[in-house]
Amino acid sequence: MLWLLLLHISAVVCWCGSLLYLPALIAGTASQQTDIERERQQSLMLMVYRLFSTPAALIAIASGTALFITGGITGLWLILKLSLVSTLVFCHALSGWMMLLTQKMPDKNVTLSCVLLIIVVAILIPSIVWVVLTKPL
Helix, strand or coil, X not given: CHHHHHHHHHHHHHHHHHHHHHHHHHHHHHHCCCHHHHHHHHHHHHHHHHHHHHHHHHHHHHHHHHHHHHCCCCCHHHXXXXXXXXXXXXXXXXXXXXXXXXXXXXXXXXXXXXXXXXHXXXXXXXXXXXXXXXXXX
């Protein structure tokens, strides 16, 4: 059971870190001037999203689900936590959508959207940690 908790925490840290990094990559891709620089930045962005962020998210969700099923964890705080995690999943999907947007329309300015996404993720992460540690409900 302890290994499952360690796996979950490790995956969550990787996922949340990548969710903070991806909007900066997306905004950086949109600001590149030459096609070669933009192409290199887009390949890095796709690599982080496909090979790091998405697998970490799937592992975090699967291991978290296994934790509360095997541990018999219940409570209203869990519903609040899962609601916050669902919002984090939405932010993950929004990052993917913004990546596609910058690929299809490289001249589109998405910097403000990226800043707002970082702010939302930066609020969600400590909120989830607070709910898990205090179990307020």
